[in-house]
Amino acid sequence: MTVIDSRRTPLTFDSIVPGTGLAVALKLSRADLIATVAASNLRGRGGAGFPTATKWNLAAAAKVAEGECKFVVCNADEGEPGTFKDRVLLTEYAPLVFEGMTIAARAVGAKRGILYLRGEYVYLRPALDAELARRRKDGVLGAAIGGVAGFDFDVEIRMGAGAYVCGEETALIESLEGQRGEPRNRPPFPVDTGFRNQPTVVNNVETLAAVTAILAKGPEFFRKLGSERSAGFKLFSVSGDCDAPGVYEFPLGLTLRELLEQAGGTDAKAVQVGGASGVCVPAAQFGRRIAFEDVATGGSIIVFGPHRDMLAVAKNFMEFFCEESCGQCTPCREGNAKLLEGIRMLERGECSTAYLRELRLLGETMQLASKCGLGQSSPNAFLSIVEHFPDEVLGRSLAAAGGTR
Amino acid sequence: MSTVKETRPGTDRAPVSQNPRPLTYPPDASQSIGGEVSVQIDGQDVKVPIGTSLLDAAKKVGVHIPTLCHHPDLRVAGVCRVCVVEVEGQRTLQAACAYPVTSPLKVHTHTRKVRQARRHVVDLMLSTHCGECYSCKRNNNCELQKLAREYGVDFFRFGHVKASRIPKDESSYSVVRDMDKCILCRRCVRTCIDLQEVGVLEAIGRGHETRISTYLDKALADVVCINCGQCINRCPTGALHANDTSDEVWRAIDDPTKHVVIQTAPSPRAAIGECFGLEPGVPMTGQLNTALKLAGFDKVFDTNFTADLTILEEGTELLVRLHDALVKKQPTALPQFTSCSPGWVKYLEHFHPEYIPNLSSAKSPQQMFGAVIKTWYAQRNGIDPKDIVTVALMPCSAKKFECNRPEMDSSGFKDVDFGLTTREMAQMIQEAGIHLPSLAKSGFDDPFGDATGSGVIFGATGGVMEAALRTVIELVTGLKVEKLFEHANIVSVRGFEGVRLIELPITQVASEVPEIIRKHVPSFDFLKGVTLKVAVAHGTANAKRVMEDIRAGGPFSECHFIEFMGCPGGCLGGGGQPIPTSPEIRQARAKAIYAEDAGSAVRKSHENPAVLRLYTEFLTDGPCGHKSHELLHTHYTARGKHIG
């Protein structure tokens, strides 16, 4: 996947003066601070769309063990294929991201912050470290931040090691603890049993930057954008068969067609929304909205032009999941391998329709019974491609098998 | 000797029986006294304490949910996904073993989705599983096989591996790894890392490439495996099993020139009934003796004989060490550690080799017996020791390694030729067409005869200590143990608590030292006013805790004598015992063992007439004398953590 990060639209973040959001936050009580975020209707930008204020409320109420503290973790693992918007944020708006972490710490009462940085982004490290040093010097990190007695918070950077699953918040925490990056059972959730078994808020880079914007400009501004259940603006990483790939900002709720018009991809035959773990939307459904209530995405939009072989697309995604499954639970570990094997059979025209039906049921099982979001979403692309492009999938089977099946 | 004070070690680590990452949710829910929540499972309402797993809640109303990666001794994993159920209001299915109930829920355990998921999960496991049940050690006692039957697997939906892909690792004397049959439930990993804290096995690789491996993929014989076999006992399939030498034993039985004797340890008889469908805790001592004779063994001896012998040797060694330290003021390695558990011994050799001087030099009862059989017994009966084959029926997989230690040949021959596990013996008995439970009882053969109750309790954690105390107390104080402890039951050393520390102030000593040990210790006066401190630890995780405490100069460093057992529960929970195992099963076996002790005519090792005869006829220079040093004592190897 080619990675492009040229910005295609003006970003709201350009208009935020660093420091304004935190200054507002420090004037509010912790409860009012969370209420402000709640009023914005902000939902997590990492993909799952969990309401940020709800997460913070749970963490704020959770108890800390003696001698321990709460944590705020910024999830900068950005591993979803076709996603590169967090990199833009970390490159150009790092002050807003760290400010968002500090606001989150204030809200939940955390003392330590960790930026979990995707291994490949190690080149950003010197700049990020310099920004942290600058913030400590300015008194917006460290002891008694902004002169508020007892508000102590600092951030450290930890590097990921290239496993996609480590973007899943509990696997991320295992990895932070020095274990194999494997997701935990949930519940308990990180908000009460997270890093070192202490209450931990894990938020996406963009979520935290958005928090800063919300505090700076007020929740109303944010809530007015987007749809009723999907408030605010959102960054999109658009790649694939379009004229202008890059990072876009749109209010949530726009249709795929609107997005493709901007990116110059109106002749697409399908769009993969949400990366490898997202769904494949065929041209006939380009009227669908990008929103949590319709097709959700953490930001990844991959455009497939008319010449694309959709079975090859499905195969590409399945190969990715076979490599990236942590191998812990049966449905995902073995199921992805079976789906990939099935795709290979389809390619060769060796997959009977009965077996394809079984594989679709297997996909359902994986969605239902896998331990974490990876296995629960890994069959999505395969299932939607089989559903929307039966001719490309089965046609080849019939043709290659001489129409005997 | 009037008060018995029990202290608990002040460690910040959880006892092994506890889940290191508690399932209870929210984490402080367990403390909220009386907090209950109601769940509806398949239409039945039940109230359970907050934090109870859905699996346990279902059990309460008699709803069976299948499990595979779940094990009562291990922390929750939630990885196999065979236990998934539908919780109303949840988009995905939930693993019942890993889902704590914290609010009222409605649960359905056999909807279409659930049945489909379970069947797929079993199908997927079978698709990578290479094994033929009829040639498998776990045939008829395999959780995967059982699931396949219960969940209606009628064909291999997603294929099946026909040819072996992974060579077996048969390098270890004790444990065979047949990874063709592994279904990656990781119970062995959790056993080795969390329960035993040895850390030999770990999952490596990702996705479909995931497999269970050892450090640098080395053979099991070349890593720090202590041969405890606890992983075998918790593996749901035939992927792990003991290194079975029963065919060689059959060959010896078939060979008319061989005199094949078997010694049986206390724990197998308390458990072997389980292999014949009996409830745990039904002792089979007499029936087993009959069965072994029927199977073709020439003589059947009771390992308890050498357990009693061990007490005299190890007890004398302790008195000598105390005398050296307190009277001669010599630098002496104290506390003295027991050496009868070969898993523990190898653990110490790998992880704490600098403490080897603390290990009693006395061989284990198994090895003592081998040496005595190939010397005294051979002489007495005019049999050439080269024609004797000694077999040991043990609850333990590490005993197989122990009998193959190169230094175990003091009789001039291999002291013990073969170690067999309880499971392997049950198999041999079945092969001989014998139905164990319906046999008549019979006794043990002479010249060793029936041993004492002290020998029997070696099978349970705390048993060696209790046996040693019965003898040492009586010899040192000159008082009958029954005077000090009701029915001579020293209950403070019993139980399944991970670590126990007991203090026994010695207020009175005997005026005379028994003749048999007088040359080592001329008088007991030096012990008057001394508080004897002893401790018991079972399972290497607890042993590790005690060793760390000793290193740090904590309360255990002031002990005089510590009993260590490699396996949780002691030998009755050994790696050669019937599968499955659980805290309840081990409790039941312990009951059987203590019942046999209580029913014994002689209950103190130093009163065992056969042992006394051995000292008068053969080991004439007494316990820890020259001859016994040659035959009954051994030395150890500092192995360290980096080997191979």
Ligand SMILES: Cc1cc2nc3c(=O)[nH]c(=O)nc-3n(C[C@H](O)[C@H](O)[C@H](O)COP(=O)(O)O)c2cc1C
């Ligand atoms: C397999 C997998 C990979 C994920 N990768 C990321 C990631 O790279 N970045 C991210 O922010 N969230 C990722 N998530 C989502 C996180 O688990 C978590 O929901 C998110 O960080 C929460 O932040 P938010 O509420 O601010 O979105 C991933 C989830 C799964 C299941």
Ligand code: SF4
């Ligand atoms: S779903 Fe996949 S990635 Fe998630 S726990 Fe299971 S095997 Fe690991």
Ligand code: SF4
């Ligand atoms: S492990 Fe179980 S299912 Fe596999 S061959 Fe052995 S008995 Fe059969």
Ligand code: SF4
């Ligand atoms: S025998 Fe014991 S030490 Fe060896 S791998 Fe199994 S559990 Fe670990």
Ligand code: SF4
């Ligand atoms: S060896 Fe046995 S216990 Fe270990 S993962 Fe495989 S099947 Fe499970």
Ligand code: FES
């Ligand atoms: S038994 Fe519950 S997931 Fe394995």
